[in-house]
Amino acid sequence: MNSKTKNILYWTLTGLVALIFVGSSSGKLMGSAETVQMAESFGISGSLFTTIGIIELMSVILFVIPRTGVLGTLLLTGYMGGAVATHLQHNISVVAPSVILAFVWVVAVFRFPELLQRIKGNNL
16 A cells, blocks of 8 residues: 555545544534433533533544544543443443444544554564
């Protein structure tokens, strides 16, 4: 794969991850009726849901910036781990947050090959 194609793929995949999380966080930050109702069904107050939206948005911003992308990956992993735990606690399918988490890691490994080397146990 030539560098131009790789660069286009890099930013396209990164943009897709950003789109998922910006869409999710905007619903939390704008406090739409559907989002507030969902938060209340989980036992989360509206103000706490706004804070969660800010954390989500900051995490995805760090993910998008190449220099802080690994940190953003780790923060999004923790965030999605919380989503999986919340889904489990409320007997909701964990498929959606698990697929999103897997997609984040596929994109992260493509963007930051050193992550895969670390996971495999290879020293850099």
